[in-house]
Amino acid sequence: MSLKMLPMFSLDFPKLYLILYKSLHLNILVFSFDSILDVNGAFCKITGYSKDELIGLKLSDIVSQESQEKVKILENKLFRKEKFDSSERIKFVKKDKSSLEILSYFKSFSYKEQNLGLLIGQDITYEEKYKVLFQTLKSLNQLIIQTTSETELFRKACQLFLQNLNLKLVWIGIPDRKNIKPLYVYGEDNEYLSNIKISLDESLPKGRGPTAQAFISGKIIINPDSRINPQFLPWKEKALEKGYLSSCAIPLKKGDQIVAVLNLYSSEPYFFDETLEPLLEEIQNNLSFALDKIEKIRNGLLTITAISNAKNWIIITDDKGYILNINDIVCQETGYPKEKLIGKHVSFLDDPENLIKIKDKLKETILERKERYKDIFVKRTKDNQKIILKQEIIPVKLINDTVNYVVLGTNITEELKLWDKIEKLKTQDLFTGLLNLEGFSRKVEEVLKILKTEGLLILLDIWGTSYINKVYGLETGNKLIKRIASLLKGAFKNNALIGRTAGDEFGIFLYNIKGTGTSEIVNLIKNFEKPFKIDTHEINVQINLGCSLYPLDGDNFKILFEKASISLNESKNKGPGRIVFFTKELENKLNSLLKAEKLIIKALEEELFIFHYQPYFFTSDLKLAGFEALVRIKENEKIYYPGEFIDYLEDHSEILFKFEEKGLEKIIKQIEIWKKLYLLIYLLNLYKILRLFANLLN
Structure with a gap:
């Protein structure tokens, strides 16, 4: 029976009430201006309250803020003994604090000289949710038709869900090595994401929440109530502070691969539940379809343009x-x-x-x-x-x-040219202008086919990128990535290939190098000794390096990359600022060079170089021909011999020049001392001869 038909019945009102009271589908409530007097079982069931808990409360006590005015008008009419007969959509607050929308028919009546109100209601909560979701899906489909870029799709979709579904927070995250990184965030307060971490490691509690599980399983994960969901425990406190009482995570596919997760947060508990899953799946399918469409457009746009114009x-x-x-x-x-x-x-x-x-x-x-x-x-x-x-x-x-x-x-002349451009797009990281992983691997393989000397593959990881993004913001973090990419391009001459192999990881392949490339690594590290100035921030950047050597560690890119990756992981496990070679002898050599660098710089600053002079003679008559200056470094009574630092000097001409300049000064001073000493000895000998001659005369 429709609620709209009830006023048409001429049946005696008390009898009608008794019939409706027993209904399992209609919600019946009798109220006065200051309290609820009676409710039926159907109303108790959908609100979660017992009859005893409701009796004595005012009707306005259990409705939401947005329905307060409507209900208080009715209560005031009862107080003034005015009659009413109307239908309203009223939002009630259930015992668990979730909301419930009831299409309510209100009628005033007199009973034992009391002016009372009768509510006969039908639960339309899911009907309204479906209506809003269907409208949202309709708008989403229009958006998909009009959108040709991922960025535009994600941004506008987030805004659409936020507004249409009256949500608190909407964000899209993408995988960043072992974590989920927020990419697009919209809502009342998006600082929440700066203070939490979502891992993709299922062995950790932070890897078992809705977002991570959605990404790992490819299934929609619903968090019906943040207050009691054990899987949501790592984020519970901060979520409740922001009023995020329920959420859902929707994995988004591109082809067969999960590429992102759409996260929706509501201020109502149980806003998301299993009944909405078919519509949430429709959202998932539509967005995944859009991503596939955009990918096809992106890959084929240049080709289609060429063909359509031909x-x-x-x-x-x-x-x-x-x-x-x-x-x-x-x-x-x-x-x-x-x-x-x-x-x-x-x-x-x-x-x-x-x-x-x-x-x-x-x-x-x-x-x-x-x-x-x-x-x-x-x-x-x-x-x-x-x-x-x-x-x-x-x-x-x-x-x-x-x-x-x-x-x-x-x-197909222009088409072939366009295909060349497409190939470049496939191999280039558009964010930094460097090669991407695919392009980097191709170029390295091309060089390896003709390389006659040794080569060195370096994987460089920026330590603590997530921390930098949290502290300074994603925009600053992105600028830092670009700055480091630019630095790497300028740090090497024409014997290096450079690529961005992951979000905060770069690959460098050095070829036609002297020895094992350890001196190049030393120079690379120097670029990170000073903080990077990004806008108003000065950011100290620490790096980790993992290295493999061609052909010692492998004769193709795949093997070299795998071994450099193993070395990089070992480096990161040791902490920031570590360098690990797959071949340990090279790692030891590098450590020796780094030690030699510190020693030489200190020796130049504090003048710790000393010289021992070894005479050499003419073989013909054994007369003194000159002296050979043998250099040493003396620090805290410890003597360092050339074998411990001479390799570094030979590889660093600018340091060698300073050393030669200092050494020459010392040697010239020593020669001046010898000259004065020789003159003194000559005068003493002359004096002795004159004395002897004088004695003979006497």
Whole structure:
């Protein structure tokens, strides 16, 4: 029975009440201006209250803020003993604090000289939710039709869900190594995400929440009540502070791969439950479809543009190959007028070199077997420019058994150029301008095929990227990534390939290096000694390096990358600022170089270099020929010999120059001392001789 039909019944009201009171589907409530007097079991069941808990409360005590005014008007009418007969949509607050919408028919009546109100209601909560969700799906479909980029899709979809579903927070996260990183965030207060972590490691509590499980399982995960859901415990306190009482996580696919998770947060507990799952799946399917569509558009846009703008060539020849007719596009693209081409042999337009390559196969197929022939032809324009044509030659048998030929051709010159651009897009990281992982691997493989010397693969990881993003913000974090990419491009000469292999990871392949490339690593580390200035922030960046050497550790990119990755993971496990080689002897050599660098810099600053002078003689008469200066470093009574630092000096010409300058100063000073000492000895000897001579005279 529809609620709209109730006022039409002329049945005695008390009798009608008794009939309706026992209904399992209609919610009955009797109230006065200051209290609820009676409720039926159906109303108790849907609200979660017992009858005793409701009796004595005011009707306005159990309705939401947005329905307060409507109910208080009715209570005031009862107080003033005014009559009413109306229908309203009233939102009630259930015992568990979730909301419930009831289509309510209100009628005043008199009982034992009391002016009372009767509520007969029908639960339309899910009907309203479905209506809103259907409207949202409709708007989403319109958005999908109009959207051609992922960024636009995600941003507008988040805003749509936030507004239409009256949510507190909507965000989309993507995988970032072992965590989920927020990419687009919309809501009243998005600082919540800066203070939490969502792991993809299921062995951790933070890897078993809705978002991580949705990404791992590919299924929609619903958190009906943040207050009691044990899987939501790691985020419970901060979520409740923000009023996030229920949520759901919807994994989004691109092809067969989960690429992101859409997260919806409501201020109502049980806003999301299993009854809504079909509609949530529809949202998931629509967004995944949109991602596939955008991906196809992205990959095929340039090609489609080229094909849509291309026009087919049509050339008709006689049985000997002489042109009988052509369409306008042939003239437009070759630059020849029609009258110039008609009567010419079709080969007039062909590039001679290309025609020589295919003439035997062309003759056999067309002239001897009279079959279709497809191939790529190179044509020449009037001004001798090349046109690449995808061409098919079709023999057409006429009524008189003669054969003419129809040549259909598509100009793919620009298309081939566009494909080159597409290939570049596939191999480039658009954010930094560096090679992406695929492009990096291809380029390294190309170099390895011709490399005659050793090569070094370095994987560089920025330590604490998530912390940087939380402290300074995602925008600053992104700027830092770009700054480091720019730094790496300028840090090496023409013997390096550089790529961005993951969100906060870079790959560097050094070739034609001296030795094992340890000196290049030392120079690389120096670039991170000073803080990076990003806008108003000065950010100290620590890095970890994992290295593998060609051909010692592997002879192809895959093996070298795997071993460098193993080294990088070991480096990160040891803490920030660590460098790990897959081959430990190289790691030890690097550590020695780093130690030598510190020692030499200190020796230059504090003048710790000392020289021992070793004389050498002429072999002919054993007379003194000169001295050899032997350098040492003396620090805190400890003597360091050349073998401990000479390799570093030889690899760093600017440091070697400073050392030679300092050493030369010391040697010159020593020679001056020797000169003075020699003069003194000479004068003493002269004095002794004069004294001796004087004594002899006496």
